Amino acid sequence: MSTALPLGLFRGLFDDAAVFPPGDLPLPQAVPAHLAHRASRYAEFVGPFLCGAGRLGELAQLAAPGLRVALVLPGGSDQLAPALGHGLELAGVEIAALPDVRAAVAALDAQLPPGVPGSVELPRGDGLSAALDVLAGTPYRAKYRTGGLTADAFPTVAELAAFVTGCAERGLPYKCTAGLHNAVRHTDGQTGFEHHGFLNVLLAAADPSSAAELLAERSGKVLAAAALDLTDAQITAARASFTAFGTCSIAEPLADLAELGLLPHLENH
Template structure:
C-alpha cells in the first residue's frame, strides 16, 4: 500500500484511512461542547486530511442543540460542506445519528435531523430483527445504518444469531470497543470473534469507543487495555479467530506499520469493505499516530490545520 505523496506533489490520504474516522467529539471521554464541536468539525472537513474524516456524530437528544450551533456558525441550513445539498438552501452539515434509545427514537430523530444531510444512523437495540424492521420502514433511501446490540447479548450463540439477522439485511453491525470503565473494553478473543464472524459472512461493521490510537496499549492514566485501530484494520480480513486475536494483541507499532505497507490494493479493499469506520472523540490523535509511524504524510497533520 503506497503512502507516498501524489505525483503532483500534494500529500494524499491513503485509501486504507479514507473516511475511517467518524467525528465523535461530543461523546465521552472527549465531551466537547456542541457549540465548539461544529466549527471544529468544519475545520477538519476543510483541512488537508479531510478525506480521512467521516460525519459529525450526534445523539438524538442533542439535534436541536446541534442545529442552533450550526446556524450560529454558518447560518440557516447549517453547513458549508460540499456534499449533502438541501433544496434551495445550499450545502448542509453531514451528521451521523446515534440512537442509544432504540427504534422509538428513529422517526423523531430523522425529523429533527431535517436541517442536516444524514450520513448514517447508528441504532442501539436489544432485538436485531425489530431494529431491522424499523429501519426498513423509516430509513430514507441511500442512508446507511448500523445496528448495535449490548455485548452481553453477543456471547455464545447470540453473536451468530445477530450476525445472521444482519447479513440478510442492508445494514452494518456496530461493535463497542471501549468506554469509560474497564469492563467496556472487550479482550482480544471477544473482539476477534466479532470480527471473524463478520468476515465469514461478508458483513460490514463499524466500531466505536476506545480506538483513538493506532496501536494496542495500556492507558497509563486508567490502566485500561485499549485496542489499536491498526490492529483492528489488519485483523478485519481474517476468518480465523486465533489469527485475528494474535493481530489484535500485537503491541509493536513498527510491526503493524510494516504489515500495513505490505498490503495489496485488493487487501485494502477487502479490509475497508469490512471495517468501514469508527467513532473517535479526537481526530488529531489517530492522525498524529499514523504520521509518527510513517503511514501518513506529516504535511497532512500540521498543527496549523487543526
C-alpha cells in the same frame, strides 16, 4: 515492504465523536471544529459528525452548510422516528439493537430515508452470533462497542476477534465505537484499561484468519510494516469490512499514523 503510503486504508475512517465521552466537547465548539476538519488538508480521512438523540434539537440550531450528521440512537427503534424530524443532512443512522436486532432492522427498513446508510449496534456476549445471523443479508452494518469509561466496557481480544471473524464469515460490514483512541493496542497509563488499536482492527479486517494474533499485537513497528505490505486488493477488502469508527479526537489518530510512517505529517491538524 511497499514504499507507497497506504492512504486508502484510512480514507473516511475517522467519524467525529467529539461530543461524546471522554471528549465531551460542547456542540457550539464541536460543530465549527468539525467543519474545519472537513475543510482541511486531511479532510479525506474525516467521516461524518456523530450526534446523540438528546442533542439533535440543539444541533439543528447550529447546523451549517457542509455539516453531514450520523445519528446515534442508543435507545433503539423507538428513537428513530423523532430523530429523523430535525431536517439535518444525514450521513447515517446508528441504532442500538433494542428491543432486539429484528426490531431495529424493521425500524430501519420502514423509516430510513433512501440512500442513508444504517448501522445496528449489537450486544456483546453469548447472543452475538445469533445477532450477526439476523443482520447478515440486510443492507445494514454491524456496530460493535470497543471501549468506554470502565474497564469492563472493553471487549477482550477473543471477543473482538469473534466479532471480526463472525462478520467476515457472513460478508457483513461493520464499524466500531469507543476506546480506539490510538493506532496500536496498549495499556492506558492513567486508567490501566487495555485499549484496542484501530490499526490492529484494520489489519484483522484484512486477514480475519489471523484476527486474534493481529488484535493482540502491541508493536507499532510490526503493525506498520504489515500495513505497508498490504496490496490494493487487501486494502479494499479491509475497508469494505471495517468501514469506520468514532473518535473523540481527529488529530490524535492522524498523528499516531504519521509517527508510524503511514501518513505524512499534516501541518494543520
